[in-house]
Amino acid sequence: MTELADRLEAVQAGVRDAAARADRDPTTITTIVVTKFHPAQLVRDLHALGVRDFGESRHQEAAPKVAELGDLAATWHFIGQLQSKKAKQVAEYADLIHSVDRQSLVAPLAGARVFLQVNLTDDPERGGVAPDGIEALAAYALEGSLDVLGLMAVAPLGAEPRAAFATVRSLSERLARTAPSATALSMGMSGDYADAILEGATHLRIGTAITGNRPVQG
């Protein structure tokens, strides 16, 4: 618990520091603690330390975990790749879904609060819509009554994260033509959240820097 509190505090200090460098108000930045692969007890420990936003990436793991933690006042973020046939079930427990990347997810997610995930690599396996498909997907999502909050991205391996996040920021300006209120940016993980804050991130998804190493890799 002490180590967990220390790591949480270190990240919170890092967020404040990067926000100060960016001349931003740190209270406009939400830190989502990614608890995938960790037991429900870790979520309870984090909640006792004041964390309210949690991220999960696999439906088969998240559904029972969220159910088990139904007594906690928490906001659940689904950040993993989404199967179309599971999307409706995910929307039942996830407050926000960060990984909408294709039209077939729109109908099952009607009414949900979402981010559109953009793929910054050439590898379609990575998930995310290609940058030139963002506006069409946004228009379709709005028509399907999704509440589009903004863009989500993962910095590509081996790329300079700050440059990747700058690209997301400029794509977000383009998105604003289709969806003027979709200004949020879900980007920044354990290793690159400071760069993400410097490029305007509003939602950080931070796992290991706070939780320590994940027990099993699935």
Ligand SMILES: *Cc1c(COP(=O)(O)O)cnc(C)c1O
């Ligand atoms: C696991 C995961 C994270 C957190 O990664 P860390 O490096 O542990 O901070 C963030 N975003 C997504 C989409 C993830 O799957």
